[in-house]
Amino acid sequence: QVHLQESGPGLVKPSETLSLTCIISDFSISSNNYWAWIRQPPGKGLEWIGTVYHSGSTYYNPSLKSRLTISVDTSKNQFSLKVSSVTAADTAVYFCARQIHCSSETCSLNWFDSWGQGTLVSVSS
């Protein structure tokens, strides 16, 4: 049973960089799965941020791509998110998740089958 836990500062100043880490327990990050970040502004819906494979291949939401960096650290079994030049609009609960790569049907950016509990990041001076 995979367990994911987000960690990082809960408060970031405008124009600075938001940094979060997702620690994976009881499952290898090097398995044939993707690892993803999703966020949810207070009272609003879910937004896919981006996905990474253990090889380092990344896939980003086009609307955020210019400010994003998602990376993996296989030695620590964790992956990370950086969002630069943050504004109040980046205030959200940030979730990390395991994302299925290959199902019986196809290999693609498939569904999210396990999620972390989420961590609230507020952008404020």
Add this chain to the structure above:
Amino acid sequence: QSALTQPASVSGSPGQSITISCTGTSSDVGNYNLVSWYQEYPGKAPRVIIYEVTKRPPGFSNRFSGSKSGNTASLTISGLQAEDEADYYCCTYAGNNTLVFGGGTKLTVL
């Protein structure tokens, strides 16, 4: 890349059936059988309830079913129960290695 369109809210009485729609375009929902649905309770992480349009995770209630017609996917919950009251989100592969979520639907059990 625009969010998929879902009704903001739906409601039903215990025992009834409800359907939540998720409308996209021929470039996303209509082009791939990769629609998934998530159930989210307040303060909790979402969990997948339907994937690849119609499939349920092992052990998940068969009261939940998914379908797709053209550019619209649907989630149907039959035999509505109080515990089904939650927010529901659709999500699909949208091509070019991107994903898009729906805006979410709040289900109220009357």
